[in-house]
Amino acid sequence: DGGITQSPKYLFRKEGQNVTLSCEQNLNHDAMYWYRQDPGQGLRLIYYSQIVNDFQKGDIAEGYSVSREKKESFPLTVTSAQKNPTAFYLCASGTGEDYGYTFGSGTRLTVV
Amino acid sequence: KQEVTQIPAALSVPEGENLVLNCSFTDSAIYNLQWFRQDPGKGLTSLLLIQSSQREQTSGRLNASLDKSSGRSTLYIAASQPGDSATYLCAVRTGGFKTIFGAGTRLFVKA
Numbered sequence: 001d002g003g004i005t006q007s008p009k010y011l012f013r014k015e016g017q018n019v020t021l022s023c024e025q026n027l028n029h030d031a032m033y034w035y036r037q038d039p040g041q042g043l044r045l046i047y048y049s050q051i052v053n054d055f056q057k058g059d060i061a062e063g064y065s066v067s068r069e070k071k072e073s074f075p076l077t078v079t080s081a082q083k084n085p086t087a088f089y090l091c092a093s094g095t096g097e098d099y100g101y102t103f104g105s106g107t108r109l110t111v112v
Numbered sequence: 113k114q115e116v117t118q119i120p121a122a123l124s125v126p127e128g129e130n131l132v133l134n135c136s137f138t139d140s141a142i143y144n145l146q147w148f149r150q151d152p153g154k155g156l157t158s159l160l161l162i163q164s165s166q167r168e169q170t171s172g173r174l175n176a177s178l179d180k181s182s183g184r185s186t187l188y189i190a191a192s193q194p195g196d197s198a199t200y201l202c203a204v205r206t207g208g209f210k211t212i213f214g215a216g217t218r219l220f221v222k223a
Binding site for chain 1: 156
């Protein structure tokens with residue numbers, strides 16, 4: 001079955017450490033997105049990519065980085081510059097403006 | 113700037129009741145509106161997608177309507193069940209691959 005796989009499900013980061021969240025899709029979607037979800041707030045866009053080897057900053061890109069070397073993969077790195085990284089991270093994919101989004105199951109990142 | 117608001121933030125109803133969740137947006141220039149369901153600690157599951165040219169979409173006990181001129185969408189759930197308990201989010205797709213999400217309505221259906 002087609003879908004989006006995020007890993008790991010839970011991730012713990014020490015202060016000053018970079019961590020990478022994985023997102024893989026087999027839906028053949030061109031566009032992929034990373035969102036951050038905090039309690040009581042709507043999803044906020046971190047980065048998005050419309051095609052391979054191209055990506056754009058979203059509303060809260062500071063302290064994060066991404067790459068898009070393959071159509072299927074869009075990993076997100078949370079760097080030590082992100083001062084408040086504890087949150088639920090969601091990856092999504094889509095194709096064309098007339099179509100909706102498909103989401104992965106999320107990664108919960110906690111700073112320890 | 114597009115803003116999406118969902119009211120109420122939380123709702124508790126007895127099993128079997130029909131209910132309506134509301135989503136309002138400030139800019140009527142949208143491509144589509146999508147309703148999602150989110151269970152605790154899980155990702156978002158798409159329920160219904162309404163294109164800007166459509167007035168409503170139906171899936172089983174769910175019916176979503178769209179009124180662009182008034183900036184409103186409603187999600188109607190018929191004969192609610194305890195399994196419907198979740199957070200429901202609406203998302204408005206604007207131009208340039210931009211989508212704005214509401215903060216969601218947390219629904220609790222009591223058995």
